[in-house]
Amino acid sequence: MVALLTAFGLVLAVELPDKTLVATLVLTTRFRGGPVFAGVCAAFAVQCVIAVAFGSVLTLLPDLVLSLVVAAMFGLGSFMLLREGFSEADEAGEDASRVGPAPLSFLRSAMTSFGVLFAAEWGDASQLATASLAARIGNPVAVGVGAFAALIVVAGLAVFIGGKIRSRINPKLIQRCAGFVFAGFAAFALLQLAF
Numbered sequence: 001m002v003a004l005l006t007a008f009g010l011v012l013a014v015e016l017p018d019k020t021l022v023a024t025l026v027l028t029t030r031f032r033g034g035p036v037f038a039g040v041c042a043a044f045a046v047q048c049v050i051a052v053a054f055g056s057v058l059t060l061l062p063d064l065v066l067s068l069v070v071a072a073m074f075g076l077g078s079f080m081l082l083r084e085g086f087s088e089a090d091e092a093g094e095d096a097s098r099v100g101p102a103p104l105s106f107l108r109s110a111m112t113s114f115g116v117l118f119a120a121e122w123g124d125a126s127q128l129a130t131a132s133l134a135a136r137i138g139n140p141v142a143v144g145v146g147a148f149a150a151l152i153v154v155a156g157l158a159v160f161i162g163g164k165i166r167s168r169i170n171p172k173l174i175q176r177c178a179g180f181v182f183a184g185f186a187a188f189a190l191l192q193l194a195f
Contacts, residue, residue, distance in 0.1 A: 003139040007130060007146030014125045015154040019182060023120050024113075024155050028162025030084070031109040037159045038106075039113025044151040047121040051130035052144040064193060071189035076119045078186055082179035085172050120182070126151065 015021065027036045104112075121127055130147040134140040 001142070003133070003137045003142035004146035004149075006137070007133050007143040008150045009146075010129050010133065011126045011147045011150035012153060014129055015151060018125065018154075019120055019185065020117065020124065020126070020151070021154055021158045022181065023116055024158035025162045027113045027116060028159045029165065031104060031113065032106075033159045033163050035104075035106045035109035036113045036162075037155060039110035039115075040117045040155045040159075041152060042110070043114045043117035043121065044148055044155065046118060047124075047127055048130060048144045048148045048151070051127045051147070052134045052140040054131060067189050067192045071186045075183070075186040078179050078182035082176065082183075085176035085179050 024036065024040050027040070126147065130143060133147075134143045137143055
């Protein structure tokens with residue numbers, strides 16, 4: 001139980017102010033909440049399994065490799081958000097903030113959400129924390145469940161908040177801002193290579 005609570009507390013503290021909350025919030029302003037939550041939860045489940053399974057290996061990666069992987073994943077997340085944020089579909093038509101979520105299928109919305117969050121979580125502090133705890137505590141199941149529960153809480157908060165602000169904020173603006181933030185994270189990861 002200590003391992004579960006430790007993982008839950010640590011991951012929750014790391015993820016609340018993190019890009020995961022922002023990315024889920026952005027996705028919820030663009031798509032319906034149900035598919036976003038399903039896709040995000042699936043991405044978190046896979047990432048938790050990976051983090052727990054490779055706990056000791058992930059923490060032993062050379063700094064150069066880890067920084068390159070982190071930079072690439074943030075770059076991919078930035079590209080996906082900026083591409084959507086600057087797409088001409090809503091620029092030429094009605095303002096997306098007034099029409100509500102895009103009328104995409106559940107599966108397509110969930111898969112998009114899965115892809116964005118799966119990419120964003122690589123090398124994330126919560127993934128590294130989960131891997132470190134699994135290696136240190138020696139109870140990978142409890143650590144994985146605790147980390148996953150914390151990620152679900154963060155996703156639930158983001159979906160709830162995103163649903164409330166969807167009609168008040170232009171999703172394109174949020175996507176653009178989040179894309180630039182992700183690009184900044186990618187640049188920061190590359191700068192770490194120099195030091």
